[in-house]
Amino acid sequence: MTRACPARPTPLARCRCRSSFLMLPATWSTARHNRCEDKAMLLIGYGNPGRGDDGLGPAFSEGMSARGLPGLEVDTDYQLVAEHAFALSEQDIVIFVDAEIGGEDSFSFREILVGTPDAMGSHSLTPRTVLSLCQTLYGTAPRAYVLGISGYEYGEVKEGLSERAKANLAEAEAFFLDWQAEQTSNLELAHA
Structure with missing residues (x-):
């Protein structure tokens, strides 16, 4: 009769860029580590493109994705949803992009901090709640920002943005491209 050798505990490795991120050595690869070195910035555009201007978040993220910006x-x-908390745990910076109802300007941009989460429901969560979940579950949270793009037509079931929302989207994209370039430069200095 052969006896099985007791399994030794698997040691954990730390990514040099993110001291709070632990991973099993088998999953720690050069490709994974290069992602850390390429700057960890996540943009989440959310909303319903089938409800008119509520599709501003997805339209923004699709536009940025098509540009293939390095480090984004x-x-x-x-x-x-709660599952976004895990994605945040691997990032240095996260930007939440959504349509904004009743905005006076074409867009707004503000930093949010970990704090008391907004009320949690089963339907959807706020950016602050996802950020707080990330901190609670993973012991870390990225710098986080909300980009709200003003929209005007939400009532009907229709695809496509209103002309005013398209103009606001273009202004928000121009702002973000400048901001993202500056942040990427700052992250490169921090990771050097």
Whole structure:
């Protein structure tokens, strides 16, 4: 009769760029580490493209994805859910992009901090709640920002943005491209 050798605990490795991110050595590869070195910035555009201007978030993320910006990972979704907290845990910076109802300007941009999460429901979560979940579940949270793009037509079931929303989208894209280039430069200095 042969006896099985007791399994030894698998040691964990730390990514040099993200001291709080632990991973099993078998999953720690050069490709994975290069992603850290390529700057970890995530953009999540969310909303419903089938509800007129509510599709501003997805339209923004699709536009940024098509540009293939270095150091920027792009995600598009209908709504924020608890599973997004894991994606945030691997990032240095996250930008949530959504349509904004009643905005006075073409877009708004603000930083959000980890704090008391907004009310949690089963339908969708707010950016602050996802950020707080990330901190609670993974012990880390990225710098986080919300880019709200003003929209005007939400009531009907229709695809496509209103002309005013398209103009706001273009202004938000121009702002973001400048901001993202500056942040990428800052991250390169921090990771050097």
